[in-house]
Structure formats: C-alpha cells, structure tokens
Amino acid sequence: MNAGRPANTQARGRKRRDALLGAARQLLAERESDQITLVDVAARAGIPKSSAYHFYADVLELYNELVTVLDAELQQSIVRPIGPVEGWEALIGVVIDRAALYFAEHPAAQQLMLASQTPPAVKRSSRRADIMTSGLIEQHIDAQFVMPDIPDRSRIFFHAVEAADLMFGLSLFQYGALKPSMVEEAKKMSCAYLGLYIPRFLPRR
Structure with a gap:
C-alpha cells in the first residue's frame, strides 16, 4: 500500500533540489557568488531553509x-x-x-x-x-x-x-x-x- 511513497519522496526531493539550483542561477545573475548564502537561495526558491540544509551543507x-x-x-x-x-x-x-x-x-x-x-x-x-x-x-x-x-x-x-x-x-x-x-x-x-x-x-x- 505504501510502495509508491519512496518514489514520491525521491521525486519531491529532486524537485526541491532543482528549485534550489534554479534559484542559485537567478541570484548569481544579480550578485557576486560570495555575497550569496544558502539561506538566500532557499528564500528565492520558496523552500524552508531546513530543507535546503538537508540537501546541501552550505552554498559552496x-x-x-x-x-x-x-x-x-x-x-x-x-x-x-x-x-x-x-x-x-x-x-x-x-x-x-x-x-x-x-x-x-x-x-x-x-x-x-x-x-x-x-x-x-x-x-x-x-x-x-x-x-x-x-x-x-x-x-x-x-x-x-x-x-x-x-x-x-x-x-x-x-x-x-x-x-x-x-x-x-x-x-x-x-x-x-x-x-x-x-x-x-x-x-x-x-x-x-x-x-x-x-x-x-x-x-x-
């Protein structure tokens, strides 16, 4: 009954990673790389910062x-x-x-x-x-x-x-x-x- 959950979780995770990468692209068109934090990227992507830190330790x-x-x-x-x-x-x-x-x-x-x-x-x-x-x-x-x-x-x-x-x-x-x-x-x-x-x-x- 729960067989679809791992796949759904993976798809949701991939979607959030893509959103973070896309947000970073946008910010890099506006600011220098050393002026951007992971919190900035999460905010632009509309993703909780706790979720961003789940995927990446830092913006680097x-x-x-x-x-x-x-x-x-x-x-x-x-x-x-x-x-x-x-x-x-x-x-x-x-x-x-x-x-x-x-x-x-x-x-x-x-x-x-x-x-x-x-x-x-x-x-x-x-x-x-x-x-x-x-x-x-x-x-x-x-x-x-x-x-x-x-x-x-x-x-x-x-x-x-x-x-x-x-x-x-x-x-x-x-x-x-x-x-x-x-x-x-x-x-x-x-x-x-x-x-x-x-x-x-x-x-x-």
Whole structure:
C-alpha cells in the first residue's frame, strides 16, 4: 500500500533540489557568488531553509553541483556538429564563439567558471570538466583534419582551453562583460599555443 511513497519522496526531493539550483542561477545573475548564502537561495526558491540544509551543507556545496550542470550545458553547445571549415584555426574560432555565446547567456556560468572570486573548490571542479571539453575540441579537429602524432596531445588541448578561459576571465575582470574584442583575443591565444604543436595547414580527411 505504501510502495509508491519512496518514489514520491525521491521525486519531491529532486524537485526541491532543482528549485534550489534554479534559484542559485537567478541570484548569481544579480550578485557576486560570495555575497550569496544558502539561506538566500532557499528564500528565492520558496523552500524552508531546513530543507535546503538537508540537501546541501552550505552554498559552496550547492555551487559544486550547479557548476557540474553548467559545464554539461556548455559541452552540449560545443559538441554540436561543425560544418566544413578552411582550417583548424577557423574551427577553434567556431568553438570559442559557441562558448562565448553560452557564457553571455548564462551569468551563473560566468560567475562560477570564469570570475576571479570563484571559490577554489568550485574552480577545481570546473577545471576537471575542461579536460572533457578539450577532448570534444580534439574530436572536432579529428573529424575534418589529419593531425600529426603529438605526445601528450590531450594535455596540450586542455591548456588551449585554459588559455581561452583566461582571456574570458580577464574580460569579465576588466570590463564586466565578455567583449567581442576579448573573445577574438581568446581565439588568438588558443590558436597561437596550439600552433606550437600543430602545423597551420593540415590535410583533410
């Protein structure tokens, strides 16, 4: 007779977690991450603070879960197919434009993945996700071009992603937004670094 209760409880719990994550997104579009508490998030979500503390020990733990969601969304925008391009540098440009558009549309991602005040634990989590993101970029290039054998290639692509992130973060720090000129700088920086290992002209598949 009570067989449905655990499932109902789990569904209600998932709904509340989603509400807290959604409320955190809203607040991160309005305030800096270090100005938000778990009590603030619970109030915005319309959930008792005791329930919020049932799910998360503090707002940092919530941020860690949220940044995982945001990284997955960013990767979904990057993984979409890319039509034929003139060279691998143009392909890198497409990927960086997609990332810039995602960040422009998601202030919470800017705060947790790029901003200087991001808590170190959250930043480490996002850096780990960047390893997967760099792998997606490798796959895009491999799909169109024949790359030479490069020792430790995955590490090199990871560093190229971090170079773009650095320029995005500097844009936020200096201008409070992702300026198109800084997005172009991110492309130059990533391509210049990769160009130390990859010939400018690669044979097509």
